[in-house]
Amino acid sequence: MTIFVLLLSGVAIRAYRELSEPGAWDFWRESYVAATMTSSVIPGVVIDGSKRRALAISGRIGSASATWFRDRLDEARLSPDDVVLLSSPGGAMDQAAIMGEVIRARRLVTAVATSDASGKLRAAGCASACVLVYAGGETRYGIAGSRLGVHRFTMSKPGDDPVAEAQRSQGIVLSYMRKMGISSRIVEAMSQTSDIRWLGTKEALAMNLITTPVDQP
Template sequence: MLLLSSVAIQAYRDLLTPGAWDFWRETYIAASKTLAVIPEVDIDGMGRGRRALAINGKIGSASASWFRDRLSEARLAPGDVVLLSSPGGALNQAAIMGEVIRTRGLVTAVATADASGKLRPASCASACVLVYAGGQTRYGIAGSRLGVHRFTTSTPVSDPLAEAQRIQGMVLGYMTKMGVSSGIVEAMSQTSDIRWLNPKEALALNLITRPADRP
């Protein structure tokens, strides 16, 4: 009884730490995303079917570990596709997801797909753009949208300016590593609201590496 009580007390204290409840809910109760494994999608219009994992929803506090588990279950191989449709969410989790995508040699696109593999346009905004940037090749889908904005923290900090600079530096380092132009950070810094990049802007920033009209 004493052992069980001590465990319960520790678990309660853990849940009182900032963000802990969000993590537990995301991990054990209800993930903030849905997914589907699509046996074949023709991502480049060349008739080559590739296996795809379609993810839809907010990036939560435990999304990176959730994503790794789902990738393992889906058995995607290098060159297979991660389809994204998300309003964004946790910045650090998105960066880890992007790193996992790059490590596994997967490609990305902003789209949803039906069971037959037919692609439909979707939106990817805020932190989702970091996940998209992880693609070895980043496909543009006609009608899909990529949205950026200035990142901030919701956690109280003693020096908001220093924290903003730290976040900006992290995003710059990550995007540069993924082969995206440093100009993406300038585009993000211009507004706290979502700014939707037109396809030419996204291509010029090397965010999209394979436009919709190029096989």
């Protein structure tokens, strides 16, 4: 009994220490209680003249969204060239970059839109960290009426040098965007403001952020 109590105490102390780490409680809550994002599988959406299976995700990108997203993709059973539809105000930059890497590894395409059960697309917004997820698509559709918003990223914590952290964040985003085939001009656009700056379609095309504009919906 004494050994059991000691073991239980050790587990409880370790769990307390882990949850005391910055962001640990958010990660635990999102993983086991309530995810910050929602998803739905659409059997067929028509984009650029072809019908494809799609996973639509929306909501804030949280501390555990990358794992949540991978699980939703596994359940959706998307094939290469199937679609990830995005509608999000942004959130955790590191999680968004991982989500984008997963999309690229699975050779999926991305579009900023929502969809009803019949597959009809509606314009939506994708801002801040959501743009990193969108960047993961091998093809990145620009749906008419949908918006892509960028701003300056920061990952500073209390005690950090804000200038150094801003430079580090910019370097991480620049490396990621280049890997995804997107012009470094997007990082210049991000660095100009801490508020959301909505990119015009021509501007996003010039950066190669949008690769294929689509007139619908």
